[in-house]
Amino acid sequence: MGLSIGIDLGTTNSVAGVATPEGVRLAADSKGNRVHASVVSLPAGGGRILGNSAKVRKATDPSQTIYSAKRLIGQNVRAPLVQLAMASLPYPVEEGNNQQPIIVVGGRRMTVPEVSAMVLTHLRQLCEEQFEEEVTGAVITVPANFSDSQRQGTKEAGRIAGLEVMRLVNEPTAAALAYGYGRSMDQRVAVFDFGGGTFDFSVLKIDSDIFEVLGTDGEFFLGGDDIDQMIAEFLASQMNRTLHIDPRPIPTAMNRLSIAAEQIKQYLTSNEEAGGTIDGIVVNNSGKSVSVEFELSRDKFDSMIEGYVERTIDVCRNVLASTGLEVKDIDDVIMVGGSTRIPLVRQRLSEYFAKEPATRINPDEVVAHGAAIQAAMLAGAVHEGERGELTDELADNPMPIDMGIPEEGETSQGGAALLLDVTPATLRIATAGGYSEPFLEKNSPIPIERTNLFTTAHANQSRVVIECYRGGARRQDENELLGSLELNDIPPGDRGEAEIEVTFRVDPDCILHVRARDLRTENEVEAKLNVIGAPVSDNFRTTLDLPEGLSEKQAAKLRQKHEKEQQKLEKKAEKERAKAEKQRVKMAKRAETGES
Amino acid sequence: MRPWSKRELLAYLDRIMPALEGLDHFELLDVPPDADDKTIQGAFHNMAGGLHPDRHRNVLSPSQHERLIVVYARIAEAYRVLRSPEHREKYLIDEAKRRKKTTTTVRAPQEIASALALLSPKAQQLYRRAIAAKRTGDTASAVLNLRMALAKHPQSGFLKEALKKLR
Numbered sequence: 001m002g003l004s005i006g007i008d009l010g011t012t013n014s015v016a017g018v019a020t021p022e023g024v025r026l027a028a029d030s031k032g033n034r035v036h037a038s039v040v041s042l043p044a045g046g047g048r049i050l051g052n053s054a055k056v057r058k059a060t061d062p063s064q065t066i067y068s069a070k071r072l073i074g075q076n077v078r079a080p081l082v083q084l085a086m087a088s089l090p091y092p093v094e095e096g097n098n099q100q101p102i103i104v105v106g107g108r109r110m111t112v113p114e115v116s117a118m119v120l121t122h123l124r125q126l127c128e129e130q131f132e133e134e135v136t137g138a139v140i141t142v143p144a145n146f147s148d149s150q151r152q153g154t155k156e157a158g159r160i161a162g163l164e165v166m167r168l169v170n171e172p173t174a175a176a177l178a179y180g181y182g183r184s185m186d187q188r189v190a191v192f193d194f195g196g197g198t199f200d201f202s203v204l205k206i207d208s209d210i211f212e213v214l215g216t217d218g219e220f221f222l223g224g225d226d227i228d229q230m231i232a233e234f235l236a237s238q239m240n241r242t243l244h245i246d247p248r249p250i251p252t253a254m255n256r257l258s259i260a261a262e263q264i265k266q267y268l269t270s271n272e273e274a275g276g277t278i279d280g281i282v283v284n285n286s287g288k289s290v291s292v293e294f295e296l297s298r299d300k301f302d303s304m305i306e307g308y309v310e311r312t313i314d315v316c317r318n319v320l321a322s323t324g325l326e327v328k329d330i331d332d333v334i335m336v337g338g339s340t341r342i343p344l345v346r347q348r349l350s351e352y353f354a355k356e357p358a359t360r361i362n363p364d365e366v367v368a369h370g371a372a373i374q375a376a377m378l379a380g381a382v383h384e385g386e387r388g389e390l391t392d393e394l395a396d397n398p399m400p401i402d403m404g405i406p407e408e409g410e411t412s413q414g415g416a417a418l419l420l421d422v423t424p425a426t427l428r429i430a431t432a433g434g435y436s437e438p439f440l441e442k443n444s445p446i447p448i449e450r451t452n453l454f455t456t457a458h459a460n461q462s463r464v465v466i467e468c469y470r471g472g473a474r475r476q477d478e479n480e481l482l483g484s485l486e487l488n489d490i491p492p493g494d495r496g497e498a499e500i501e502v503t504f505r506v507d508p509d510c511i512l513h514v515r516a517r518d519l520r521t522e523n524e525v526e527a528k529l530n531v532i533g534a535p536v537s538d539n540f541r542t543t544l545d546l547p548e549g550l551s552e553k554q555a556a557k558l559r560q561k562h563e564k565e566q567q568k569l570e571k572k573a574e575k576e577r578a579k580a581e582k583q584r585v586k587m588a589k590r591a592e593t594g595e596s
Numbered sequence: 597m598r599p600w601s602k603r604e605l606l607a608y609l610d611r612i613m614p615a616l617e618g619l620d621h622f623e624l625l626d627v628p629p630d631a632d633d634k635t636i637q638g639a640f641h642n643m644a645g646g647l648h649p650d651r652h653r654n655v656l657s658p659s660q661h662e663r664l665i666v667v668y669a670r671i672a673e674a675y676r677v678l679r680s681p682e683h684r685e686k687y688l689i690d691e692a693k694r695r696k697k698t699t700t701t702v703r704a705p706q707e708i709a710s711a712l713a714l715l716s717p718k719a720q721q722l723y724r725r726a727i728a729a730k731r732t733g734d735t736a737s738a739v740l741n742l743r744m745a746l747a748k749h750p751q752s753g754f755l756k757e758a759l760k761k762l763r
Contacts, residue, residue: 167650210641378653416599418648444676445640447649449669505669508649519760 002136004166004379005127006371007120008174009140009154011070011197011223013338014038015368016123018131019376024178024369027126035364036126040118041065042105050122062090062255064105068225069115071197072101074146074153081221088229090255113153117160124161138163139375141367143198144170145218145424147470148482148511155509166378168509171195172202173213173421174370175336179361180206181373181417187331188214192349192357193367194312195337197223201315203323203330212420215323215443217315224265224339227305231261231296234304235278239292245282253282264296269341272298302344309348316352322443333357336366377416421446423506428479430467432457436476439468439504446510451503453519460492466502466516487516487525599651606656608647609663614743615736616667617763620691621674633679640675644668715752719745723755730762738762 006024008015013035017026026034029052037055042048042064049057057065068089075082077095086093086101096102096111103110124135140163142154151168158165169177172191179189185206193200200218204211233248235257240246247253260278267274275295282290320327335357339345350356422443428436440450456464464487471479490498499519506512515526600608612619622629627639645651649665656664677683712720726741742759749755 207641210645212641378650416651418645418650420644420648440676445672447665447669448672448676449666450673450676508665522756 002134003127003131004137004139004375005124005135006174006368006373006375007123007138007140008171008365008368008371009070009116009120009142009157010038010195011068011225012038013196013364014119014123015365016127017368017372018127019372024372025131026365026368027123027130029126036119036123037067038070038116038119039065039067040069040115042108044106048118050118051126059256059259062252064091066091066103066105066115068197069103069112069119071221071225072103073112073116073157074148074150075101075112076149077101085221088225088254088258090251113157113160116154116157120157120161120163124163136164137166137375137379139167139169139174139371139378140165141171141174141371142168143193143195143218143220144172144200144202144216145198145220146170146510147425147480151509151511165509166375169371169374169419170200170202170213170216170421170424170510171367172200172216172336173204173211173419174368174374175334175361175366176202176204176206176370177211177373177417177419178366178369179332179334179358180211181370184208188325188329189332189334190316190330190353191334191336192312192316192340193218193336194339194345195223196225196339197221199223199312199315201312201319203319203325209417210420211417213422213443214325215319216422216424217319217322217442218424219311219315222308222311223337224262227265227308227339227342228258228261230304231264231301232257234296235261235292235294238294239281243290243292245284245290247282250282256281264294265301265342268296268298268301269343298343305342305344309342309344312345313348313352327353330355334361334366335359335363336361337363373417374419380416421510423448423510425470426472427482427504427506427512428469428471429454429502429504430465430469430476434476435474436467436469436479437474439502440506442472444506446506447508449503449505451501454500454502455496456490456493456498456500457495459495461495461498462490462492463488464490464498464500464516466500466514468504468512468514482512483514485514485516485525487518487523489521489523490518491520598646599648600646602652602655605647605652605664606660609660609667611736612667613663614740616670618735618739621678621687624671624674625678627678631678636675636678640671640679643671712754715745715749715755719748719752719755722748723758726758726762735762 003018005016005018014037015026015035017024028034029036031052033052036051039054039058040048040050041054041057041061043061044064054065055067058067068085071085072082072093076099077083077086077093078099082101092104094102094104094109096109101112103112103115120138120140124138127135138158140154140158142151146154154168155165172193175191175193176189180187186208187206189204189206191200191202191204193202198218198220199222200216202216203214205214232254236247236254247257256278264274273295274297275293277291277293279291280289281292284290320330330353333349333353333355335346335349340349340357340363346357422445423440424442426438426442427440429439430436439452440448454464454466465484466487467476467484468482469476469479470482473479487500490500501517501519503515503517504512505515513526515524517524622631625636625639625643627635631639647664647668649661649668652661652664654661677687712723715723722741722745726738726745729735729737729741739759739762742755742762746752746755746759
């Protein structure tokens with residue numbers, strides 16, 4: 001039995017750790033950093049550079065350095081917001097099978113879970129070196145508003161990295177666990193999680209060892225990256241105005257400006273005014289590198305990001321309203337994520353909640369703390385089972401797992417805490433006329449199973465398609481399509497005579513499974529939804545990890561062989577896809593004629 | 597809240613699994629029909645604390661754990677419905693309709709006799725026990741007996757219908 005670790009797999013940074021009886025220990029790199037850049041660099045000469053050493057290569061080797069992969073995981077490349085995010089990335093992203101994004105670096109085509117798996121492998125190795133034990137299991141955190149395909153992509157990344165993904169835990173929930181674990185409190189807390197790529201807000205009730213999420217919401221594509229982008233745009237327009245050079249169409253120039261933007265943003269956290277020169281952004285016609293001078297005051301910066309900050313406060317307002325609570329009912333506000341360091345964010349947050357947010361927590365590390373605690377608790381239950389014959393006396397008195405975060409003047413109570421999480425969005429089912437109805441509203445407790453009866457919309461309808469959506473709108477097309485399920489061979493009958501029992505099951509990782517049954521024939525279909533954009537594990541290309549100590553010739557041979565295999569696989573997948581597409585069209589037609 | 601012991605848990609699962617389809621949301625959460633919000637939340641926390649699948653990971657065999665998740669997911673659904681006044685009201689109306697429907701459709705006695713004759717003596721006995729249990733209001737035993745009968749005659753439409761009505 002190996003170690004079970006907790007991993008905060010972030011858009012810009014990741015943190016991993018293990019819960020021990022002395023408290024949570026986080027894995028550090030050779031320089032002692034506990035926060036690791038979620039960056040993978042694949043130099044042209046071979047090998048891979050990971051974490052903080054890879055981060056510096058964003059500037060020096062931008063086309064071979066992948067960052068912010070989390071923004072692409074489980075996404076449909078054709079979605080407008082994804083297209084927008086892709087435009088600001090210096091590495092090429094192509095469309096792969098099932099419309100999933102494929103990252104192309106140095107001629108290597110990789111799925112996003114494969115890239116994230118490299119980040120996870122790096123964290124796993126750091127843990128293994130530091131804690132001198134093999135890592136087998138992991139709890140990985142995800143933004144609360146992650147969709148099914150994003151969750152599946154994250155699980156897939158863990159699998160590729162050789163980890164048993166014991167659970168996906170929502171980031172704000174993990175933060176609340178780290179905050180309240182072992183303190184046997186009775187409080188309502190708000191978690192404001194403003195990270196590099198996403199924003200989440202959750203309200204929890206902590207009732208001694210039970211952490212119940214009352215409500216959650218968030219926005220994808222709202223984070224530090226977007227703020228950097230905004231500053232970069234500002235610098236670009238400055239450059240255009242003063243030097244008459246527009247760097248916006250030049251990816252390398254924009255990449256340098258975003259790196260500078262991040263530094264400016266951080267500088268403005270503790271300074272009122274930032275100014276200076278950014279060198280070597282572009283090379284002009286005469287072959288000389290061009291620098292740009294800039295000046296940005298805190299006030300100007302605040303007015304630039306005001307819209308973003310107000311959007312986060314709006315989310316807080318909506319979540320509180322949905323839980324029936326008021327600002328005064330919140331006992332403490334926990335800040336998570338690097339973007340909560342921005343003075344305007346803190347100011348608006350304390351104004352809205354009329355209290356100072358909790359500052360004893362490190363916003364970069366708190367999520368990993370919670371994940372590590374949850375991993376130890378889940379593994380603890382495993383250990384119980386491994387004691388061979390488990391007697392009831394033992395089960396009656398479970399070993400206390402004591403790994404609270406010790407704090408001055410407080411004694412850790414220890415014991416197992418329990419996370420009761422919820423669905424972040426309403427899950428809907430399509431009904432006639434382009435509409436949909438809610439099946440499980442957002443903030444439903446998970447795991448959950450709901451069954452309901454549906455019927456046919458037409459007489460003698462022989463087939464129904466159960467389409468599942470995610471979102472808050474009545475009109476189908478204003479929601480996100482999760483996938484569909486077909487039930488065939490329905491016996492002829494009047495409209496409304498058929499009894500179709502549909503069951504939605506949301507598992508503990510918050511992934512939806514749908515089952516449909518014709519009560520008259522007992523025909524049953526059960527399926528995991530086929531989600532567009534989700535990783536297709538069977539077909540996608542794998543990267544080749546060459547064993548060390550090979551000669552150039554041997555390596556080249558292996559690479560060639562691998563490449564051929566990959567091409568074969570791709571062709572096969574392409575054929576299957578075309579076949580499936582054809583069949584789909586046929587079936588839709590059959591239904592039309594059957595119904596009319 | 598203390599997690600239940602393995603013995604308590606298995607006894608509970610054995611008791612609840614056969615009756616799962618017949619239990620209403622109040623019975624699942626173990627609260628009275630007039631329970632208020634606070635009682636409902638307290639009951640859910642109590643049950644979650646005792647039997648949440650995370651608290652019994654691998655203490656149970658995989659199939660036992662799977663059963664526990666099924667039961668827990670139903671309890672969560674009961675909580676979802678009963679804690680919301682809107683859902684609760686709709687649920688009560690639907691339940692009343694469902695009960696009315698199941699008591700008005702009755703098969704003719706000779707039909708029952710002929711359907712029964714097609715079954716093995718053991719299955720006939722189980723069916724009679726189920727009917728007797730139903731009369732005393734013990735839906736759980738009725739369902740259990742019908743299921744056992746159905747296990748002997750998996751294709752019997754008669755038994756399937758009887759089970760459906762009971763639910």
